[in-house]
Amino acid sequence: MAKRTIIVFSGDYDRAMAAxxxxxxxxxxxxxxxxxxxxxxxSLLRQPTARRRGSAPDLVQRAFAALLPQGLxxxxxxxxxxxxxxxxxxxxxxxxxGVMGLEQLLASAxxxxxxxxxxxxxxxxxxxGEADLVDDIEYAGVASYLADxxxxxxxxxx
Amino acid sequence: MAKRTIIVFSGDYDRAMAAxxxxxxxxxxxxxxxxxxxxxxxSLLRQPTARRRGSAPDLVQRAFAALLPQGLxxxxxxxxxxxxxxxxxxxxxxxxxGVMGLEQLLASAxxxxxxxxxxxxxxxxxxxGEADLVDDIEYAGVASYLADxxxxxxxxxx
Amino acid sequence: MAKRTIIVFSGDYDRAMAAxxxxxxxxxxxxxxxxxxxxxxxSLLRQPTARRRGSAPDLVQRAFAALLPQGLxxxxxxxxxxxxxxxxxxxxxxxxxGVMGLEQLLASAxxxxxxxxxxxxxxxxxxxGEADLVDDIEYAGVASYLADxxxxxxxxxx
Numbered sequence: 001m002a003k004r005t006i007i008v009f010s011g012d013y014d015r016a017m018a019a020x021x022x023x024x025x026x027x028x029x030x031x032x033x034x035x036x037x038x039x040x041x042x043s044l045l046r047q048p049t050a051r052r053r054g055s056a057p058d059l060v061q062r063a064f065a066a067l068l069p070q071g072l073x074x075x076x077x078x079x080x081x082x083x084x085x086x087x088x089x090x091x092x093x094x095x096x097x098g099v100m101g102l103e104q105l106l107a108s109a110x111x112x113x114x115x116x117x118x119x120x121x122x123x124x125x126x127x128x129g130e131a132d133l134v135d136d137i138e139y140a141g142v143a144s145y146l147a148d149x150x151x152x153x154x155x156x157x158x
Numbered sequence: 159m160a161k162r163t164i165i166v167f168s169g170d171y172d173r174a175m176a177a178x179x180x181x182x183x184x185x186x187x188x189x190x191x192x193x194x195x196x197x198x199x200x201s202l203l204r205q206p207t208a209r210r211r212g213s214a215p216d217l218v219q220r221a222f223a224a225l226l227p228q229g230l231x232x233x234x235x236x237x238x239x240x241x242x243x244x245x246x247x248x249x250x251x252x253x254x255x256g257v258m259g260l261e262q263l264l265a266s267a268x269x270x271x272x273x274x275x276x277x278x279x280x281x282x283x284x285x286x287g288e289a290d291l292v293d294d295i296e297y298a299g300v301a302s303y304l305a306d307x308x309x310x311x312x313x314x315x316x
Numbered sequence: 317m318a319k320r321t322i323i324v325f326s327g328d329y330d331r332a333m334a335a336x337x338x339x340x341x342x343x344x345x346x347x348x349x350x351x352x353x354x355x356x357x358x359s360l361l362r363q364p365t366a367r368r369r370g371s372a373p374d375l376v377q378r379a380f381a382a383l384l385p386q387g388l389x390x391x392x393x394x395x396x397x398x399x400x401x402x403x404x405x406x407x408x409x410x411x412x413x414g415v416m417g418l419e420q421l422l423a424s425a426x427x428x429x430x431x432x433x434x435x436x437x438x439x440x441x442x443x444x445g446e447a448d449l450v451d452d453i454e455y456a457g458v459a460s461y462l463a464d465x466x467x468x469x470x471x472x473x474x
Contacts, residue, residue: 002308007472009334011395014197018167018315021279025300039330040395058412060405067396079169079198080225089218090283096216097282121337124413125406142341149470150318154307156165156315157334157472160466172355176325176473179437183458237327237356238383247376248441254374255440312465314323314473 002031003152005145010158011040011068013075013087013102019158020105026154027112034152035109036145038119041158042126044106045118045133046070061127068126071134072102110136117144160189161310163303168316169198169226171233171245171260177316178263184312185270192310193267194303196277199316200284202264203276203291204228219285226284229292230260268294275302318347319468321461326474327356327384329391329403329418335474336421342470343428350468351425352461354435357474358442360422361434361449362386377443384442387450388418426452433460 004026008019019035026033037045048071069075077086094101100108109116116137123129123139130139149155162184166177177193184191195203206229227233235244252259258266267274274295281287281297288297307313320342324335335351342349353361364387385391393402410417416424425432432453439445439455446455465471 004307007334009331009474015167018165018196021300022304025304029301029304031304038334058409060409063405064396064409080222089221093216093218093222093283093285099279099283121415125409125415127409142337143345146338146341146345146347146470149320151469153309154304154313155470155472156313157474158167158315162465173325176323176354179458180462183462187459187462189462238380247379251374251376251380251441251443257437257441311467312462312471314471316325316473 002154003034003148004031004154005034005036005149005152005156007145007155007157008035008037008041008044009039010078011043011075012078013090014078015158016044016072016075016102017105020102020109022156023109023114024100024105024112027109027114033109034115034117034145034148036117036119036140036148038122039126040068042118042122042128042133043069043075044072045116045137046128047132047134048073058127064126065128065132072106075102119145160312161192161306162189162312163192163194163307163310163314165303165313165315166193166195166199166202167197168236169201169233170236171248172236173316174202174230174233174260175263177314178260178267180314181272182258182263182266182270185267185272191267192273192275192306194275194277194298194306196280197284198226200276200280200286200291201227201233202230203274203295204286205290205292206231216285223285223290230264233260277303318470319350319464320347320470321350321352321465321468321472323461323471323473324351324353324357324360325355326394327359327391328394329406330394331474332360332388332391332418333421335472336418336425338472339430340416340421340424340428343425343430349425350431350433350461350464352433352435352456352464354438355442356384358434358438358444358449359385359391360388361432361453362444363448363450364389374443380442381444381448388422391418435461
């Protein structure tokens with residue numbers, strides 16, 4: 001069973017699609033896949049519900065948290081975003097053409113046993129606590145990622 | 159003979175340069191190189207000639223196709239693009255300093271046997287058909303990429 | 317002793333943080349780490365002091381050099397840059413929360429023996445000479461990178 005790791009650094013809709021399509025494809029081949037969400041990539045794992053007020057005592061962190069999209073349905077496109085119209089149009093195309101959307105890809109990744117790991121250092125920087133992120137994910141730092149990557153045959157940074 | 163794979167996700171001139179310089183360098187070392195063009199990266203493989211009208215029945219796809227640059231000579235820079243002036247200036251520098259340009263790098267990659275693969279799922283999303291892309295390339299999905307990456311020693315996502 | 321390579325293509329503060337956190341983590345595990353700075357990533361290695369006038373005879377190169385940030389303290393964020401306010405705020409958060417900043421991470425990488433390599437082709441394109449970059453780094457082209465990546469277990473493009 002081959003191992004593969006993907007660092008999801010980007011919080012863009014299009015790059016998230018690429019990351020999840022690759023992760024699901026590898027899991028379907030019975031590979032052991034770890035997705036390590038860091039920096040803006042953490043926005044993919046955010047609870048879509050309103051954030052608890054005051055969970056980060058640091059004002060700047062609260063500002064970053066307010067700017068960072070909450071969950072998969074609000075991610076921008078890296079190109080042609082047009083204030084959020086771009087991703088909405090692309091979601092429509094994806095649905096009409098029978099391609100799996102981001103929410104389905106995440107659910108499928110979970111079902112297939114893809115490990116979803118939130119980077120604790122990035123959480124610290126962006127002022128996000130475990131209550132801000134979706135349930136049933138793991139928490140780890142760079143040492144854990146590096147251990148996984150050491151014996152993986154494919155390591156991508158997206 | 160070592161294997162290497164490069165996912166070309168970005169449609170930026172500068173990232174395309176990096177991808178092709180690496181691919182050509184590896185091919186020159188007799189490595190087996192596969193470049194997998196996905197999402198905006200497909201714009202590198204587009205026919206520079208005018209697109210057939212109405213080839214995509216979906217209006218949104220036609221809009222994305224209209225926005226997406228057609229071929230290597232129209233790619234933007236990821237920084238300092240300045241409405242297209244940036245890439246033009248950089249092309250001039252590259253020419254004056256005897257560095258191989260993007261068109262030459264693509265031709266050289268072909269000559270050296272670098273495999274150029276267009277991602278069929280991305281083509282579906284962006285409404286691009288085989289007639290919209292340059293000749294003599296391969297078409298494949300994520301499973302094909304993952305098979306290549308499994309036994310490759312270097313897998314980059316650009 | 318495992319080998320790891322990281323291409324630092326991006327000149328963004330946040331991506332630079334990711335690259336250096338990974339490099340330091342791997343070096344702490346006694347891995348042999350090579351960071352290969354190319355394109356905008358060269359701005360991380362620039363001397364923060366004023367640039368010698370006229371070191372690049374090419375006007376366009378001088379323009380790019382003037383636009384490219386000089387050193388770690390002036391890098392933009394890939395998101396929420398807000399004309400330079402974003403990175404300043406993020407630096408404050410990082411300092412207040414006891415996370416190592418970019419300057420410390422670079423110093424630590426050096427101490428731990430991480431190899432810092434400037435891509436000579438990118439230097440040629442951007443009109444940067446050795447005098448424009450910090451001391452005690454290596455200079456090499458893509459062939460050197462590919463040789464390192466051949467027997468490395470992890471190769472990232474950031």
